[in-house]
Amino acid sequence: MNLAEYRAAQDRATAPVVAATVSALRGLAGRPVTPSGWSLLLGVLFPVVVQGRRATGELAARFYLDQRPPLPRPAPPLDPPPYRRDALEHAVARTARTRIADQVSTRAAISDTTAAVARHVVQAGRDVIVTAAQTDRLRWARVPTGRETCAFCWLLASRGPVYRSGDMTRWHDRCDCLVMPVSNPDDWEGRATFLAAQRLWRDSTAGLSGRDALIAFRRAVARTPDPTAP
Numbered sequence: 001m002n003l004a005e006y007r008a009a010q011d012r013a014t015a016p017v018v019a020a021t022v023s024a025l026r027g028l029a030g031r032p033v034t035p036s037g038w039s040l041l042l043g044v045l046f047p048v049v050v051q052g053r054r055a056t057g058e059l060a061a062r063f064y065l066d067q068r069p070p071l072p073r074p075a076p077p078l079d080p081p082p083y084r085r086d087a088l089e090h091a092v093a094r095t096a097r098t099r100i101a102d103q104v105s106t107r108a109a110i111s112d113t114t115a116a117v118a119r120h121v122v123q124a125g126r127d128v129i130v131t132a133a134q135t136d137r138l139r140w141a142r143v144p145t146g147r148e149t150c151a152f153c154w155l156l157a158s159r160g161p162v163y164r165s166g167d168m169t170r171w172h173d174r175c176d177c178l179v180m181p182v183s184n185p186d187d188w189e190g191r192a193t194f195l196a197a198q199r200l201w202r203d204s205t206a207g208l209s210g211r212d213a214l215i216a217f218r219r220a221v222a223r224t225p226d227p228t229a230p
Contacts, residue, residue: 003178003189006063007145010122010178013055017121020048021114025096029106033097042092046085049117053083053124060125060179064132069183076135080124091116115173123171129179134164138181143190144197145176151221153177155214158197161185196227 001009024044028037061078068075095116099109133140141161144153153175161182171177182188204220205213221227 001059001063001066003143003180006059007178009059010056010125013052013059014118014121017048017052018114018118021045021117022110025100025110025113028096028100029110030100033100038097042085042089045092045117046088049088049120050083052121053080056080056122056125057128060128061132063125064129064181067181067189068132068136068138071136073136076132078128078132080128081131083120083124088117088120091120112173119171119173119175126171126179129181130163133179133181136181138183139163139185141180141182141188141190141194142177143180143193145178148174148176149225150175151218154197154221154227155201155217157194158201160191160194160198161188193228200224200227 024041028041033041057078057080060080064078065075092113095112096109099105100113102109130140139161140163141159142153142157142163144157149157150172152172157177161180178190180188180190200220201217204216208216
């Protein structure tokens with residue numbers, strides 16, 4: 001499984017969760033959310049999210065094994081970490097609980113909440129790969145897909161395969177980055193994307209440092225949303 005196939009499979013696994021989230025939230029839209037209504041929403045969404053996380057975790061395991069180099073030891077465990085209902089409740093409350101009743105903000109609340117739930121689903125796959133790479137003592141890279149990549153993600157991608165578990169594992173809602181385990185820093189899928197991001201960073205921040213460099217890079221990304229484009 002290559003990166004494009006992995007991206008497409010992840011999208012297919014996430015789609016049912018997105019559809020269920022939108023449907024459930026529309027049922028609450030435009031009126032105050034009662035405690036019983038909130039509990040019902042979580043009761044509907046939690047098993048759907050757990051199933052989605054299981055699917056993305058299994059996809060990540062397949063992808064990792066396809067990318068894993070021959071090593072003189074068995075493959076590490078490839079199971080996503082346990083998921084708690086309160087994690088979902090926190091994510092949904094942050095974007096929906098006080099906004100879904102306001103007809104002016106309902107559409108944005110549904111969009112933002114769906115993005116938060118989708119992040120929790122795809123995070124299972126990211127955790128599988130990052131944890132496995134740590135166990136195998138491999139580094140990993142962030143590879144943007146370019147669909148909705150922010151300047152922060154392009155900055156992290158510009159560093160290439162330097163990450164280990166715990167290093168810059170921040171993922172935001174709507175983040176399109178994939179985790180790529182890397183055994184050979186000179187030959188890995190996604191390297192062209194890394195080099196393009198690295199060039200953009202170097203060209204846009206020449207002679208600058210600190211906050212000035214970050215501002216210049218953000219402006220460069222705004223002008224060039226996809227640094228890989230010819």
